[in-house]
Amino acid sequence: MGFEQDAVSELWRTAWCHRSDMQRELTRGAxxxxxxxxxxxxxxxxxxxxxxxxxxxxxxxxxxxxxxxxxxxxxxxxxxxxxxxxxxxxxxxxxxxxxxxxxxxxxxxxxxxxxxxGERRTREFVDLTREFMTYMSICKPGQPRPTAEEVRKAFERRE
Missing domain, CATH: 1.10.10.10 (Winged helix-like DNA-binding domain superfamily/Winged helix DNA-binding domain)
Structure with missing residues (x-):
């Protein structure tokens, strides 16, 4: 398994399996x-x-x-x-x-x-989240992965 598969597994485990009290509160009573x-x-x-x-x-x-x-x-x-x-x-x-x-x-x-x-890690997190969401916005399930040109255009729109 490559680093990509390991990262996906860790992300899913972190985001969905170990939900925080805040996440649980958002979905529980309301x-x-x-x-x-x-x-x-x-x-x-x-x-x-x-x-x-x-x-x-x-x-x-x-x-x-x-x-x-x-x-x-x-x-x-x-x-x-x-x-x-x-x-x-x-x-x-x-x-x-x-x-x-x-x-x-x-x-x-x-x-x-x-x-x-802290400020440095927060800014890194926000930058990485923005980058991740840009990729997510152009990567559609069941469709071919975006071309280098589509990726370039997506990042140009982001700025």
């Missing part, structure tokens, strides 16, 4: 609320189908999620006045505030982590 709030905050009004596609969730899961969020006062669901078959989902003020608080808490936690890593 069961997708944070992600739905972020989608609605970023895109505005959405239909349940659009949310399901964005969150890669089933319509049943989205229905359950939206019911829970509506009970908590985080969203409203209204019938589209132009097409009564369509339901429109919007964030409430409480939902926007929850999203703001969640992001602030996460930002504070990551800032603390970076303070522990």
């Amino acid at each position: 069961q997708g609320e944070m992600f739905a709030i972020r989608q609605l905050a970023h895109h505005g009004t959405m239909t349940p189908s659009q949310l399901a596609a964005a969150l890669n969730a089933t319509s049943g899961r989205i229905s359950t999620l939206l019911s829970s969020m509506e009970k908590k006062g985080l969203i409203t669901r209204e019938t589209d006045p132009d097409d009564r078959r369509v339901v429109l989902v919007n964030l409430t003020d409480a939902g926007r505030e929850r999203g703001r608080k969640d992001m602030e808490e996460m930002r504070d936690a990551v800032c603390w982590i970076f303070s522990q890593m």
Whole structure:
């Protein structure tokens, strides 16, 4: 096994098998609320189908999620006045505030982590993450790997 296979195994073990308390907290009680709030905050009004596609969730899961969020006062669901078959989902003020608080808490936690890593290692991490994500953006499963020209163009767009 080459270094690439070892690195993939280590990355998967680190990222998915040894999840942090913060990662577990994000996915446990809220069961997708944070992600739905972020989608609605970023895109505005959405239909349940659009949310399901964005969150890669089933319509049943989205229905359950939206019911829970509506009970908590985080969203409203209204019938589209132009097409009564369509339901429109919007964030409430409480939902926007929850999203703001969640992001602030996460930002504070990551800032603390970076303070522990130090400036040099943090900048290296951010640079390497940006490079990794650029490669990820052009490497599609089931398709040929990008050419040197496609890689060059992707990195030019990044700058």
